[in-house]
Amino acid sequence: MTILSKGGNQKRAESAVINFEKRWVYVLRGSSKGGDMLHLGDGRIVIEGSAFSSQDEFSVTYREKSLYVVALSGMIEHVIPVSSDDYSSIREEASRLGCLTSLQKGQYLLPGFVDLHVHSPQWAQDGAALDEPLERWLGKYTFPTESRFTDNRYATKVHSHLVDTLLSRGTTTVLYFDTIYRNSATGLAQICAEKGQRAFVGKVVMDDPEANPEYYRETTDEAIAETERFITEIYDLNTPQGVYPVITPRFIPSCTDKGLEALGCLASQYQCFTQTHCSEGDWEHATVWERFGKSDAEALNNFGLLTDKTVMHHCVYLSESDADIFARNGAAVAHCPYSNAYFASAVCPVRRYRGQGVTVGMGTDISGGYAPSMYEVIRMAAIASRMLEYGVDMKIAADRRGVPGSLMTLDQAFWLATVGGASALHVNTGRLDAGYIWDAQIVDVHAANADLPIFDEEEEPKVVFQKIMNLSGPTNIKKVWCQGRVVYEG
Ligand code: GUN
Ligand code: FE
Numbered sequence: 001m002t003i004l005s006k007g008g009n010q011k012r013a014e015s016a017v018i019n020f021e022k023r024w025v026y027v028l029r030g031s032s033k034g035g036d037m038l039h040l041g042d043g044r045i046v047i048e049g050s051a052f053s054s055q056d057e058f059s060v061t062y063r064e065k066s067l068y069v070v071a072l073s074g075m076i077e078h079v080i081p082v083s084s085d086d087y088s089s090i091r092e093e094a095s096r097l098g099c100l101t102s103l104q105k106g107q108y109l110l111p112g113f114v115d116l117h118v119h120s121p122q123w124a125q126d127g128a129a130l131d132e133p134l135e136r137w138l139g140k141y142t143f144p145t146e147s148r149f150t151d152n153r154y155a156t157k158v159h160s161h162l163v164d165t166l167l168s169r170g171t172t173t174v175l176y177f178d179t180i181y182r183n184s185a186t187g188l189a190q191i192c193a194e195k196g197q198r199a200f201v202g203k204v205v206m207d208d209p210e211a212n213p214e215y216y217r218e219t220t221d222e223a224i225a226e227t228e229r230f231i232t233e234i235y236d237l238n239t240p241q242g243v244y245p246v247i248t249p250r251f252i253p254s255c256t257d258k259g260l261e262a263l264g265c266l267a268s269q270y271q272c273f274t275q276t277h278c279s280e281g282d283w284e285h286a287t288v289w290e291r292f293g294k295s296d297a298e299a300l301n302n303f304g305l306l307t308d309k310t311v312m313h314h315c316v317y318l319s320e321s322d323a324d325i326f327a328r329n330g331a332a333v334a335h336c337p338y339s340n341a342y343f344a345s346a347v348c349p350v351r352r353y354r355g356q357g358v359t360v361g362m363g364t365d366i367s368g369g370y371a372p373s374m375y376e377v378i379r380m381a382a383i384a385s386r387m388l389e390y391g392v393d394m395k396i397a398a399d400r401r402g403v404p405g406s407l408m409t410l411d412q413a414f415w416l417a418t419v420g421g422a423s424a425l426h427v428n429t430g431r432l433d434a435g436y437i438w439d440a441q442i443v444d445v446h447a448a449n450a451d452l453p454i455f456d457e458e459e460e461p462k463v464v465f466q467k468i469m470n471l472s473g474p475t476n477i478k479k480v481w482c483q484g485r486v487v488y489e490g
Contacts, residue, residue, distance in 0.1 A: 038090065043072030045484065046094035049103030049442070052110050052465050053432040054415045057354070062461035063432070067091060068109075070438040074240060074484030079434050101479075106446040106454070108468070111430050112172030112439035112482060113374035114421025116334035117313045117363025119177045120188050121146045121155075123162040126367040134343040134368075135283050139213065142367075146204075147216040149184040159188045162366075163195050168474060168490060169373040170441035172241075172482040173198040173427060175275060175311055175334070175363070177248055180204045180218055182226045186233050189243050196487040198241040198439070200273055200425060202248025203230040207259040224262045231270050241483035242427070244273060251277035252288050252299060264304025273425070274305045275334075278312035281344045285317045297322035306331045311424050313363065315353070316344040323356045332359035332424030335416065337380040338369030347388040350381070350416070351406050361421030362413070378413040378469055410469045442479040443468055450475050 040046070047068045055061040067090055069078040080087055094100035103109065122145060129141040149155045166174060174192070176199060178185035185203035192199035206212045207223040218226065227247060234245035247267050249255045255263075267274045278296040279285050285296065292299045297318060300306045308330030315333040318326070326333065335348050350360055362377050363369075371377065385408035391401025422430035429437040445452045445464065451471045454464060468476070480488035 038069065038078055038086075040069070040090070040093055040097055040099065044077070045070045045099045045101065046090070047101045047103070047109065047438075047440070048091060049107060049109045050461075051432045052108060052461070052468075054111075054411070054419050054430070057415045057419075058409065058412055060411045060414060060465055062465065067094070068432065068438065068440075070484045072484065074437050074482075076432065076434050076436050076438050079432070103442060104444070107442050107444045107478065108464070109432060110170070110441050110443055110468075111418045111432055112441055112480060113170050113417050114173040114361055114425065114427075114430060115166065115171045115364055115374055115377075116175045116311050116332075116361040116421050116424055117177070117336050117339075117365045118162075118166070118174050119146075119366055119368070120159055120162055121149050121179050121184070122367035123165075123372075124148070124158045126372070127370045129367070130342050130370065133283065134281055137343075137368075143213055143216045146179045149179040149181055152183060152187065155181075155184045155187055156191070159184075159191050160195075162372075163188075163191050163197055164488075165372050167195065167197055167480055167482075167488045168477060169375070170443075170477050170480055171197075171374055172439040172441075172480065172487070173200075173421065173425065173429060175200040175202075175246065175273075175425065177202050177204055177250075177275070180206050180216065180223075182230045182233075185230060189234050189237060189245075193237050193239045193243045196239075196241055196482050196485050198427065198429075198482055199243045200246045200275075201234060201243065202246040202275055203227055205247075205249045205259060205263060206254040208254055208256045211254055220256055220259045220262070223259055224266070227263065228266060231266065231272060235270075240485070245270075246273040246275050247305070248274070249276045249305070251280070251284060252291070252296060253284060260300075260303040260305065267307065267309075268304055271309070273309045273311070274307065275311045275313065276300065276305065278315050279317035279322070280314035281316065281346075295319065295322050297325050301325050301329065309426070311361070313365065314340060314344060314348065316340055316346050316348045318353065320356065323353050323358050326353070326359075327357040330359065332361060334363040334365075334424070335360055335381065336363045336365035336369050337377060337384040338371055339363075339365035340384065341380075343368055347384045347406070349388065349403065349406060350385065350408060359420065359424050360416055361424040362416045373474070374417045375469065375472055378410065378417050381413040381416065382408055382410055410466055414469060438481055438484045440481050441477055443472055443476050444478045445472070445476065447476045447478070452476065 065082045067080040189201045205223045207220040231245040310331040388406040418430035429439045
């Protein structure tokens with residue numbers, strides 16, 4: 001392999017790079033001598049470390065000490081194993097250029113997480129107010145909280161704190177539900193653009209005067225016009241990592257037929273992502289059946305809101321034919337196990353949906369789920385699946401208590417939080433391999449004041465991975481990159 005380096009390490013942008021040009025990726029494979037040419041310089045960075053990344057849905061691979069060559073565009077160009085003849089020379093050259101980051105002993109690279117469901121305004125009430133069922137929780141706590149986001153200063157304060165919190169937990173891509181206010185949703189998108197987080201942002205639609213309180217609703221005409229204006233405003237934001245608008249009816253019970261139809265038309269006109277809550281709990285599921293005589297999935301499909309650019313939240317009550325509609329259309333499910341424990345009254349049958357070919361990722365559902373970290377969501381998904389598999393009521397005989405075939409391992413939950421979420425959003429991230437985006441985090445298992453009991457120098461990687469998944473906390477996360485740019489350092 002020939003190493004070419006041009007000049008020193010170009011200074012990487014400090015804040016959002018507007019009008020970013022993708023002009024850097026030139027890896028010339030197969031030179032006249034039959035080898036590869038590898039470029040350093042031109043803003044490339046090289047990271048040296050050991051990494052965990054999904055091999056497939058059910059297994060995680062450990063790649064011992066390697067060099068990750070990342071272009072200024074944020075793409076991983078090369079992964080050079082320590083066994084490669086060129087390892088030392090590439091390492092030396094990167095060090096000479098000042099673009100090498102070497103992990104210390106006990107530090108590991110993992111892909112950044114994808115959180116498919118966050119209600120940004122609800123960060124202000126996170127950790128509280130979970131004593132009511134969904135239909136009362138909305139009116140008693142959530143609509144009053146969200147209606148405060150007409151105050152731009154307050155909105156900026158909450159949004160900034162939330163985006164910082166998510167980045168510091170290793171979450172590099174987020175699908176947000178904001179409020180019905182365009183200014184607030186656009187403000188959130190701008191904050192994500194500046195802080196370097198990849199974001200899909202929805203201005204929420206709640207246009208049914210019968211269903212929504214007077215202080216927190218909009219007319220159908222306003223909802224459609226404001227959604228369209230929001231889409232164009234967000235398309236104008238130009239970031240390296242990507243910030244995108246999402247068409248976001250809150251859920252069928254909040255919206256009129258006319259509003260839902262118009263949103264379906266906008267989705268097709270702008271080829272936009274769509275999201276909403278779908279078959280989340282008994283009450284919502286029954287309300288939609290009463291109104292349309294059909295399921296959420298069928299109704300949303302008829303409104304043109306269930307496409308291959310759709311993420312539907314929760315989906316705990318999908319029938320087999322509903323899940324078939326998802327699989328046929330290429331629509332994705334956001335599994336939110338914390339929130340399901342409070343609002344769904346059931347465990348989402350993720351393995352069944354995956355068996356039917358449905359794309360599934362995971363979400364925190366802040367604040368229906370109070371934990372902001374995808375590590376917590378991974379743990380809860382594994383625990384909830386065990387409860388579904390084995391059942392929960394000791395009065396029922398063991399062989400009839402659970403739903404066999406529901407168990408989810410930590411490896412599968414990790415895959416959902418990375419690769420699953422990335423495929424739901426059509427982003428080439430979630431894996432630390434050449435050709436993927438460098439969205440990554442460093443986890444330090446020896447961080448002070450952490451709960452990670454690793455005493456052996458040569459602990460088996462499989463054990464280290466399981467301990468990181470189950471026990472690591474925010475203090476273990478030392479650095480986070482999104483699209484090749486450092487977005488958090490702890
Ligand atoms: N359904 C409608 N609105 C909401 C919300 O804010 N959170 C959850 N979990 N479900 C909803
Ligand atoms: Fe939600």
